[in-house]
Amino acid sequence: MxxxxxxxxxxxxxxxxxxxxxxxxxxxxxxxxxxxxxxxxxxxxxxxxxxxxxxxxxxxxxxxxxxxxxxxxxxxxxxxxxxxxxxxxxxxxxxxxxxxxxxxxxxxxxxxxxxxxxxxxxxxxxxxxxxxxxxxxxxxxxxxxxxxxxxxxxxxxxxHRPGAPDLWPADLRTEMESVMDRVFEDVNNGVYRCGFAGSQEAYDAAYDRLFAALDWLEERLTGQRYLMGDQLTEADVRLFTTLARFDAVYHGHFGCNRTKLTEMPVLWAYARDLFQTPGFGETIDFGQVKEHYYRVHTDLNPSGIVPRGPLVDGWLAPHGREVLGGKPLELD
Known part of the structure; x- marks a missing residue:
């Protein structure tokens, strides 16, 4: 962890x-x-x-x-x-x-x-x-x-800076907290349940729960730009940090290997959209991410060898989600 x-x-x-x-x-x-x-x-x-x-x-x-x-x-x-x-x-x-x-x-x-x-x-x-x-x-x-x-x-x-985003809209709070609860339990923490499972049964249950949630998110985001609709909220921040690490570490290191993020078309486009939003992609260092997981978790990776891949160029590819509208951020 x-x-x-x-x-x-x-x-x-x-x-x-x-x-x-x-x-x-x-x-x-x-x-x-x-x-x-x-x-x-x-x-x-x-x-x-x-x-x-x-x-x-x-x-x-x-x-x-x-x-x-x-x-x-x-x-x-x-x-x-x-x-x-x-x-x-x-x-x-x-x-x-x-x-x-x-x-x-x-x-x-x-x-x-x-x-x-x-x-x-x-x-x-x-x-x-x-x-x-x-x-x-x-x-x-x-x-x-x-x-x-x-x-x-x-x-x-x-x-706050002038024009700072409303990350916790009052009219969406109840639904947003429900969404964030599932994202936390099944995705943010779900990848860890897979990676640190102590039995085959625990791993299988965590794996099924994780990908059921990712399929739910894929469907939810098909017709709306952000988790809560047209407006970026903290719910998106919380999901993004797991998606950004998915192919680099969770897919292989934690055994979350049914599907790569890059093989889930909606979530992959959504993640790229956020990555290209000011304040998001600039905070990600894939080298540090991989070094941490593969060197610290010695029980999962005793050799301490850090994989060279995956390639990360695709994060800057067009995502096409502008057609859904929404309110993208602009930072000074």
Whole structure:
């Protein structure tokens, strides 16, 4: 699993071999005036303050990739700094080996683990990205990835760029949350259920569930440009980060090999449409993605050999989805 150093351990398999993702993250929220948020867990809050927080992410990780995209779409670059860990971590932590001297230039740490231990010297869980770090204290605030992007939209609106997209339309929220739930359970996490299945039965069930969901998405997107219709929303961000990695790692490395993304015509065109949208494709580094999965998951790939393919030129090919209309983004 990309976002979590806990993933290769058998204790994270349920009885029967089903992969069990631990969703118990640091629940703190960063909200406008430290108010109690309307949605989500009732957790400690800290106030939104430009320049106070540092988003630590990794281009290799799909969960962190969401936060990178949303930050860019909303124009938060000047108020929320971004630190990028390298693609390969050990059992202790993500590291900043891409930065000069191997240190994050904003917080000054070599390992993301240091921000977790600054908050809790006995922190018992995995060191995950994305993570929001409080710069003055050097402490991690939250690593609860679904709520990080949710709050970047809802709680940081005073700092959004002019014309920032409405990623959470109020009139679509109920349906959107239902769509995102299935995308998460069957696709985002579904590929991991295949890759880390501990039995043939668990793998077969995960495989069938994944491709049933992809077939459902193929049908849903046939007559509309985005998951929720004409408007790009966070639902598209969440699906995109899995599709972008599908042929490069999930198809082979995780055994999700009924069909490549490039063999699903609607989803492939949809993914190219998003890839070519400002704020999306520029966040993808296929080299880092492959290096992470094939080198970190030593139980799945003991040799550590990183495949040279697949070719990625097709991501820039015309997608033809303009005929469906919609409201494509324009960023400065």
């Amino acid at each position: 990309s976002a979590d150093t806990r993933t290769d351990s058998p204790p994270y398999l349920q009885e029967g071999g089903d992969f069990d993702r631990d969703m118990d993250y640091l629940p703190d929220r960063i909200t406008r005036d430290a108010r109690r948020p309307e949605h989500g867990p009732d957790a400690p809050t800290r106030p939104v303050e430009p320049g106070r927080y540092h988003l630590v992410a990794a281009r290799a990780c799909p969960w962190a990739n969401r936060a990178i995209i949303v930050r860019r779409l909303l124009g938060l670059e000047d108020v929320l700094s971004l630190g990028l860990a390298g693609p390969v971590h050990d059992q202790r932590s993500w590291t900043f080996d891409l930065d000069e001297g191997g240190r994050d230039p904003v917080v000054g740490i070599e390992r993301l683990q240091q921000a977790y231990l600054a908050r809790d010297p006995d922190y018992p869980k995995g060191i995950t990205v994305p993570a929001m770090v409080d710069i003055p204290s050097g402490q991690v605030v939250t690593n609860d990835f679904p709520w990080i992007t949710h709050d970047l939209f809802h709680e940081w609106q005073d700092h």
